[in-house]
Amino acid sequence: MRTEPIVDGAGTPVPVARTRHWGRWLAAAAALAVAGWLAYLVVVNPRLDWGKVAEYLFNERILSGVLVTIEISVLATALGLVLGVLVAVMRLAQNPVLSGLATFYIWFFRGTPVLVQLIFWYNLAFLFPELVLKIPFTAIGLKWDTNQVMTGFTSAMLGLGLNLAAYFAETVRAGIQAVDRGQTEAAYSLGMTPAKRMRIIVLPQALRIIIPPTGNEFISMLKTTSLVYVVAGHDLMTNASQIYKANNRIMELLIVASVWYMLMTAVATFLQGRLERRFGSDAVRLVRGGGVAAKVLPKVAA
Template sequence: MRTEPFTGPAGERHPVVRTRHWGRVTAGAVALAVAGWLVYLLVDNPRLDWGKVAEYLFHERILAGVLVTIEISVFATVLGLVLGVAVAILRLSHNPVLTWLAAFYIWFFRGTPVLVQLIFWYNLAFLFPELVLKIPFTMVGVMWDTNQVMTGFTAAMLGLGLNLAAYFAETVRAGIQAVDQGQTEAAYALGMTPAKRMRVIVLPQALRIIIPPTGNEFISMLKTTSLVYVVAGHDLMTNASQIYKANNLIMELLIVASLWYMLMTAVATYLQGRLERRFGADAVRLVRGGGLAARILPKAAS
């Protein structure tokens, strides 16, 4: 493969020949051949009915499951993020009791499988048949039947959200600790309270560090919701499994579910990329304009 020739010191023209990497060409050809062979085996398999895949791809129950999957993912992520920020702040507290409790929360929920947590919340009625909320040392309050409150959807949201909060807590803690200490010292000099300093100075800067792993956790959450089928949460995997148990189209329905999971993951990945680019651009503009503290601290002082 030749490119444009170059002129030597004496004015002579020499062709430039690009080196051929035969190892790369061979490895690429072998990889394509293997991938094509696997796709052929799947597409041409007589035991796989692609007509049924197309039929169930937009089935009413499948679409309903996709909606529930998105709802569980969003609600669990919001719950995990809010609780994770609180746990991260407690983890960085100077109070040893609060620090220890936050560390225990992170250790416990990261140390137990998500599947176990989902089953635990779904069967909470075995321990507490009624959920009671009342004023201490009085009889004033309200009571709910645990079986009616702890549905598959509620158990999924709590199990996934509380588990996700443990991971978000470490992500938020890393983002907070990455903020320049000079920003905090400047806030101290202005007489800002710790809560205001965290809300106005630290968290806005830590957000740029927190967003990428948060997006990754949300994308992972979309696929983790497939575990919800053990508590009959009416999500995508639950509805797909109920359909293939009735018609025995196991592989076809699994392919349908996989296609929807891949589509949701692709959309979430695109949105995450847009969000990261926007915050990255904002970060560059703030640095060129004199830093975040230069814009926030005067407003906070006033």
Template structure:
């Protein structure tokens, strides 16, 4: 182990030598790992059985780009469904009503306990159980009905299956965020006479966002890749279209690389957006804005309540 020195200037102006050790073990292990990674990458790059020209040719193929767009649509819509339903399930799980708590618990247990692939196939083949979907006024013949096969397309089955499954995971995330809010905030809302719904909407959920957003971003990033399971229901997503192409020309590895490049690009963009959101809500979580935020809301609600009481008197 050798050492090198670097001068350190004291406040008085004199130099004090500082010895810094060179860890040869770290340099050797890092170099070996780098060479191993480069060797593995070269095995793929220089493989004569891989046609990189075809990878470039299909990278911006119209069918591939259409699949990318469908993948984004499914991921965004499924995440929106999952988040909206997850908030409802989380509120039900924290409710004092035992029926609502039990229903929420059962939903979360069921959708987390069954494979996502099974759920997608189930929704896609829903017509075996219900050939028609009927919406009518109870005890009357007034209503509308649809052919289930026409409604439950690959896209619809994918969006519904992924969204309902994701809601079970979002419910636990939102519940943890709600429970992390300081009890003093809810006590203040109680003191102001706020209803449970207003308390949840104006006090608890806005503060829980800074805890909910990071795992929500992770779930969306995971959803981008999970959409590849839509392949089994022919949802016209990126993986489905890529598989249709390589089944026709037998360029299996080339099309898989094309799909991987697009998945990595979408993941990189989503990760960047998630970082921006985390920084934004992280600053808002510790910044006190005069006349705004929770303090402003409580003051405004307290003022309006005082005015109402004075008017009533």
């Protein structure tokens, strides 16, 4: 921003007229008026009981649903990340069979709705009444009742995790391909196997590209868990819907659920920012120091 005064040829300060942004002020005033009007209609609506909102905000079933929502989000994200890395490596493999299977996995799970996948896993017993784990050509094995295994919680974690893995795979693949090719060639020159090269050289550098969208996916997962109510997973939305079906306080319970979703999203966004700053500074330091390979390869060579 310019701070020195503007002067003419004789050194006399020249007055500067400030630009009036009347259109900007009018647009802001109109937006605030509309937002305030809509908020007023909701707050003073006689059909909305804010006392019930306060009553159910810390209800035991609501708090239990919040914990289950966090559990499902964390486990599904972890499952999706692990499978996503595996599928991304398969996608980049030279083996056409592995690459083709990974491509099909990504296409299938990205092409079908999450809701359909959740209902499918929850009703898996229609196809397989029993789940059998058996050693080939022997009578030794384990057997489980599918209905007991595929509960609402298990179906939610599995369905959301498998779906998220397809999106993570593309994110991880982009991060891997963004690593400088010279790092890979240096690893090959030292006789590293492809698996060791991927584990020691490529993936650590790809993290600085993978982590930001990973945080975004986790934040999105917190809200996607609301679909779990169709399989009665005892999450926040499931418990809230069961309560309002009993007392007919639909809007009040939806507001309660929204407040908790916004709170969880705010906390996750804060943690994501801290994580990005930490890994961002580490990434800059590694690049200035010659990258991961510059630090690891001499040790491997020794």
